[in-house]
Each structure stands twice: as C-alpha cells, then as structure tokens.
Amino acid sequence: MKPGNYGLIGPNAAGKTHYLRSRFTHGAAFVPAAADAHFAGRTVADHLRAAHAVRPLNDDLLADFNPGAKIRDLSVGQRRLLTICTALAAEEDLLLLDEPFDGLDVDNRARIRELLIDTYTPERTMIIASHRSDDLAGLVDSVITVFDQEVSEPISLDKVRRNFPTLLGRKDEVRQLVEKRKVVREDVLGPTVRVTFAEPLDHPSATYPSDQELIDLLASGKANR
Known part of the structure; x- marks a missing residue:
C-alpha cells in the first residue's frame, strides 16, 4: 500500500477492526477503539513513561498534557487525545486508527481532525476506520470498503x-x-x-x-x- 490517508469504512461488525489488527506489525502505531484502550499506570506521566520504554517519542506532540493528571480523571475526549497523540509521537510509518471519533463531542472531534491534518506527512500511511462518512471526508484520499469480512482494494476518490x-x-x-x-x-x-x-x-x-x-x-x- 502506497503512503497516503485511507478511510476504512463499513457497518459495525463488518471486519474493520480485524483488518486493522492484521496490518499491525513492526513499524506501525495502532490506536484501538475507545472501549479497548488501555493505559499504563495511574497518571499521564506513568502512561508516557511506559510508551517511551517501547519506542522513542516526539515529546513536542505531548507537551499539552499535564504529567500529574490521573488517568481516571481525564474526560473521554482527553483520553482519546492522549492515545492518538502518543501514537503520532511515535512517528511510525503506518498509523492505524480504529473509530477515533466515536463517542466524542463536537469540540473534541474538531481537535482530533486538526491534529491529524497538522501532523500530516506524505511519507506516512494512515488508515482510519469508521462507519461514518463525515469522519473521513476531508481527511482521506482513498477508501477501503468492508462488507461481511470482505475487504476491497483502495479506491481513489478523485479517480x-x-x-x-x-x-x-x-x-x-x-x-x-x-x-x-x-x-x-x-x-x-x-x-x-x-x-x-x-x-x-x-x-x-x-x-x-x-x-x-x-x-x-x-x-x-x-x-x-
């Protein structure tokens, strides 16, 4: 798959998460759906320390988080931002996002969209899984459809x-x-x-x-x- 931004779209239980996990290998950063996200330790500092132990991180993308904040006190949107920023800070060539906007309010959805746009690099491949077209519009150039575990080849929107x-x-x-x-x-x-x-x-x-x-x-x- 060539570098670029891809949308992985299909109904719930169609196989989107399975596809993302099948792509998760060395050189990839995976952000699971909110319900599947896990954090290391009690505080933001604990979580980031554990993430640093796995791979070096670009701390510039993590500067806005309060290291002493307790994970349990973070809102849904703050937790989602933390998982996505941690994945982006790893600066891997492949970024896999499973329903990154699910359950978020308008402000946090906008913040995440801005973050993904601002950190865009033509060398990276990003695959965003969602069951909603408005999550993907403006962020992706191609889509991959999933129906009953059947996955299409990437489809260029412009083509x-x-x-x-x-x-x-x-x-x-x-x-x-x-x-x-x-x-x-x-x-x-x-x-x-x-x-x-x-x-x-x-x-x-x-x-x-x-x-x-x-x-x-x-x-x-x-x-x-």
Whole structure:
C-alpha cells in the first residue's frame, strides 16, 4: 500500500477492526477503539513513561498534557487525545486508527481532525476506520470498503468521482437516460427528479458528489450492485 490517508469504512461488525489488527506489525502505531484502550499506570506521566520504554517519542506532540493528571480523571475526549497523540509521537510509518471519533463531542472531534491534518506527512500511511462518512471526508484520499469480512482494494476518490454523475431535471427528460444506465439513487421532487448514476455520463448539467457523498455511495455497496 502506497503512503497516503485511507478511510476504512463499513457497518459495525463488518471486519474493520480485524483488518486493522492484521496490518499491525513492526513499524506501525495502532490506536484501538475507545472501549479497548488501555493505559499504563495511574497518571499521564506513568502512561508516557511506559510508551517511551517501547519506542522513542516526539515529546513536542505531548507537551499539552499535564504529567500529574490521573488517568481516571481525564474526560473521554482527553483520553482519546492522549492515545492518538502518543501514537503520532511515535512517528511510525503506518498509523492505524480504529473509530477515533466515536463517542466524542463536537469540540473534541474538531481537535482530533486538526491534529491529524497538522501532523500530516506524505511519507506516512494512515488508515482510519469508521462507519461514518463525515469522519473521513476531508481527511482521506482513498477508501477501503468492508462488507461481511470482505475487504476491497483502495479506491481513489478523485479517480472514481466522475463515475457517479447526478442529473436534476424534468421527470420525462431524465428518465429517458435512466432506462439505459445503471442508477444508484433516485429522488422525486415534485415535477422533477434527481438521479445519481453509477457510470460516466457526458451531459453538460451533470454534477458530481462531494467526498462525503461519494464515501456514502461506496460504503452502501450500491455502486457494485
């Protein structure tokens, strides 16, 4: 897998965590889902001391944490930031994040997104697992879909975007095209209809999905039906 940011998306229990764990080898940093996270010792200092014993860390990414703070007193968001910052501070070539935004409030979600963007480096491979497209949009360039333990090859968003054109127009006009092409979504809006196709379309009024919309289409499996 080439360096870059990848989104691993699929429904709960589809096999995302299993896939991440299968990639966890020497030279990788793994951040488990919040419910599976464990901390060493009673304080932040204890945890970071144990992490330093495993591999050297870039302390600049850990400077905002109070070493004397007790782990039990940290909020959910603070614990999540601690696990992610510790993984980033290891500066490994592969970073694996399992549902990093799950259960967080808006402020902490924003902080983690900013952290991942600010620490981006083109030499690193980052795989973020989530069941929500809004977690991934703006952070990843490619997605890997998981359905019933079946894992796809990485799909470049920019390369497949034009495979999903959308037309909005009069029902009779748009449906003439629908009869000849594969459709993944159709919404009736009074006298008009909005249709998203699953193949390229040479039409001057065609529009194309945003990253979040495209990830939703790929994650739903409709694109392959």
